[in-house]
Amino acid sequence: MAASGVKDPIRVVITGAAGQIAYSLIHQISSGDVFGKDQPIILHLLDITPMLGVLSGLVMEINDCSFPLIKEVVTTDSEQTAFTDVDVALFVGAMPRKEGMERKDLLTANVKIFKSQGLALEKFAKKAVKVLVVGNPANTNCFILAHYAQSIPRENFSCLTRLDHNRAKAQIASRLKVSPDTVKNVIIWGNHSSTQFPDVRSAKVTVDGAETAVFEAIKDDAWLKGDFVSTVQKRGAAVIAARKLSSAMSAAKAICDHMRDWWHGTKDNEWVSMGVISDGSYGIEKGLVFSYPVQIKNGSYSVVQGLAMDDWAQDLIEKTQKELVEEKNDAVKATSSE
Ligand code: NAD
Ligand code: LMR
Numbered sequence: 001m002a003a004s005g006v007k008d009p010i011r012v013v014i015t016g017a018a019g020q021i022a023y024s025l026i027h028q029i030s031s032g033d034v035f036g037k038d039q040p041i042i043l044h045l046l047d048i049t050p051m052l053g054v055l056s057g058l059v060m061e062i063n064d065c066s067f068p069l070i071k072e073v074v075t076t077d078s079e080q081t082a083f084t085d086v087d088v089a090l091f092v093g094a095m096p097r098k099e100g101m102e103r104k105d106l107l108t109a110n111v112k113i114f115k116s117q118g119l120a121l122e123k124f125a126k127k128a129v130k131v132l133v134v135g136n137p138a139n140t141n142c143f144i145l146a147h148y149a150q151s152i153p154r155e156n157f158s159c160l161t162r163l164d165h166n167r168a169k170a171q172i173a174s175r176l177k178v179s180p181d182t183v184k185n186v187i188i189w190g191n192h193s194s195t196q197f198p199d200v201r202s203a204k205v206t207v208d209g210a211e212t213a214v215f216e217a218i219k220d221d222a223w224l225k226g227d228f229v230s231t232v233q234k235r236g237a238a239v240i241a242a243r244k245l246s247s248a249m250s251a252a253k254a255i256c257d258h259m260r261d262w263w264h265g266t267k268d269n270e271w272v273s274m275g276v277i278s279d280g281s282y283g284i285e286k287g288l289v290f291s292y293p294v295q296i297k298n299g300s301y302s303v304v305q306g307l308a309m310d311d312w313a314q315d316l317i318e319k320t321q322k323e324l325v326e327e328k329n330d331a332v333k334a335t336s337s338e
């Protein structure tokens with residue numbers, strides 16, 4: 001905070017800044033929706049060299065929005081310039097999947113980007129930088145990024161599963177014909193992929209002023225353990241099939257939800273889903289980037305402990321863990337053979 005009482009600007013880097021997610025994201029960040037209406041920002045926008053022209057057009061648009069919080073916009077194709085002194089790093093840039101592909105099909109191409117950017121983050125970013133990986137396969141890209149940026153604390157790395165979390169809330173709300181904000185404590189466990197486990201066994205919904213367990217309110221276990229789970233697992237593919245492009249507006253909204261909660265904290269007795277580096281909680285291999293329910297206070301998250309498991313849940317959690325271990329092994333092979 002400067003002597004005037006005005007906050008010092010924070011530096012926020014967005015990679016893949018010329019892409020479709022960034023186009024929605026930049027507006028929300030620049031409006032103060034994420035870091036606060038009193039938090040000035042210096043934006044660092046990174047993309048590959050052929051996209052520098054697009055970035056110059058984006059800067060014209062940012063200027064034309066007249067955002068009072070934006071103090072400077074740096075556009076670059078240099079990782080050094082992009083990551084120098086950043087407080088927040090949003091790793092969006094990567095190849096998106098096309099119809100018929102699984103997210104892990106992107107692995108070989110995309111993990112190499114994350115090795116190079118991990119080395120640059122290590123060298124140039126602030127050690128307190130908060131990192132969110134969005135580019136797919138998000139969990140495994142985050143694993144590689146963290147692996148090559150060892151001096152940054154492990155708890156500063158995360159990947160995006162908030163979109164899946166929001167999708168789960170929306171499905172429950174639509175089934176009960178209530179607003180999504182009346183649904184709380186859904187959980188996405190594991191990988192941001194079709195093996196993820198959207199879990200509403202502890203979720204609650206407020207209907208007509210009374211808070212009830214989602215399983216009680218819906219009274220259809222077959223749907224909650226069947227179509228609900230597969231709809232959320234396959235939602236990304238459904239959007240691609242319909243739009244011929246991967247989700248962008250909803251992804252940008254989820255990025256903002258994730259970062260806002262990480263910056264400002266979660267409400268008491270509520271949790272959100274975040275892909276984080278596992279500390280072994282719930283028997284998950286230590287070091288894997290795994291989505292857990294987390295609560296956040298003073299900028300730090302903690303994994304919600306002690307939630308009950310049954311055989312059904314345990315099987316789904318093991319399946320998504322197995323996929324992450326396989327992805328991790330493939331990614332380590334792809335990045336160490338260079
Ligand atoms: P897009 O193709 O519109 O944009 C990607 C941008 O990244 C492009 O401008 C491209 O030039 C840039 N890029 C490529 N390599 C780069 C590099 N080495 N450095 C910097 N920039 C680079 O894609 P999009 O729709 O914005 O999606 C971006 C990524 O986010 C994809 O991997 C997509 O699958 C993923 N995604 C994740 C989630 C999630 O919930 N985790 C949700 C939606 C999309
Ligand atoms: C999504 O979940 O919409 C994104 O991860 C894009 C994709 O490949 O599914």
